[in-house]
Amino acid sequence: MKNSLASRLFLVYLKKKLCYHNQYLSYGGIVLGKLVLYFSEFGNTESIAKRIAEKTGADICKIEPIEPYPENLQEVMEIGQNETDNETMRPIKQLEVDLSKYDKVILGMPTWWYHAPPCVESFLKNAALERITVFVTDSGIPLNVDDEMKRISPNTYVESSEIIEFTPLVEPSRLVTPLEEIDAWIETL
Numbered sequence: 001m002k003n004s005l006a007s008r009l010f011l012v013y014l015k016k017k018l019c020y021h022n023q024y025l026s027y028g029g030i031v032l033g034k035l036v037l038y039f040s041e042f043g044n045t046e047s048i049a050k051r052i053a054e055k056t057g058a059d060i061c062k063i064e065p066i067e068p069y070p071e072n073l074q075e076v077m078e079i080g081q082n083e084t085d086n087e088t089m090r091p092i093k094q095l096e097v098d099l100s101k102y103d104k105v106i107l108g109m110p111t112w113w114y115h116a117p118p119c120v121e122s123f124l125k126n127a128a129l130e131r132i133t134v135f136v137t138d139s140g141i142p143l144n145v146d147d148e149m150k151r152i153s154p155n156t157y158v159e160s161s162e163i164i165e166f167t168p169l170v171e172p173s174r175l176v177t178p179l180e181e182i183d184a185w186i187e188t189l
C-alpha cells in the first residue's frame with residue numbers, strides 16, 4: 001500500500017518535472033512537438049520557415065494549392081488580387097502531417113494584397129485551431145495579423161506573431177528586417 005502510494009507520488013513528481021524541463025511532453029506522457037507550416041510562392045516565407053525549423057527542431061510542412069499558380073510574378077499578382085478581393089479560398093492539397101501531434105503550430109505566409117493568401121485561408125478555415133503562432137512576410141505593407149485572424153478564424157488565439165519585411169519581388173528579394181530581430185523572436189518559440 002505504502003509502496004504503491006509512494007510510486008504514484010513519484011510518477012506525479014516525474015511528470016511535473018518532465019513538463020517543466022521539456023515543453024514537448026504533456027502530462028499524459030504523450031510526446032507533442034512543434035510544427036512550422038507555411039505557404040510560399042517565391043521563396044521568402046520558405047527561407048524563414050526553414051530557419052525556424054532548424055533553430056527550434058520543429059517539423060516543417062508546406063501548404064500547397066491543388067492547382068499551382070503560374071510562375072510569372074505579374075500573373076500571380078493579378079490572380080492573387082482577384083482571389084483576395086473576392087475572398088476566394090483556393091483548395092489545397094492534403095497536408096502530409098497530423099496536426100494533432102503538435103502542441104505548437106507556427107504558420108508562415110506572405111502578405112497578398114493586405115490579406116492572407118487564399119491557400120492559407122483554406123487551411124485556417126478547415127483546421128479551426130485553438131491557438132497559433134504566426135509569421136508574415138511582406139514588401140513594406142504587411143497584413144494585420146489580428147484583423148486577419150479575427151476575419152478568417154475568430155476562435156483561434158494568436159499566441160505570438162512576427163512581421164518580416166523583404167525587398168520587392170521584382171528583383172531577387174533581400175531581407176530588410178534585421179536577422180538578429182528575427183532570431184530573437186525565434187528564441188521565444
Ligand SMILES: Cc1cc2nc3c(=O)[nH]c(=O)nc-3n(C[C@H](O)[C@H](O)[C@H](O)COP(=O)(O)O)c2cc1C
Nearest residue numbers: 040041042043044045080110111113114139140141
Ligand atoms: C499576389 C501578391 C500580392 C502581394 N501583396 C502585398 C501587399 O499587399 N503588401 C506587401 O507588402 N507585399 C505584398 N506582396 C509581396 C509579398 O508579400 C512578399 O514579397 C513576400 O515576402 C513573398 O513571399 P514568398 O516569397 O514566400 O511568396 C505581394 C505579393 C504577391 C505575389
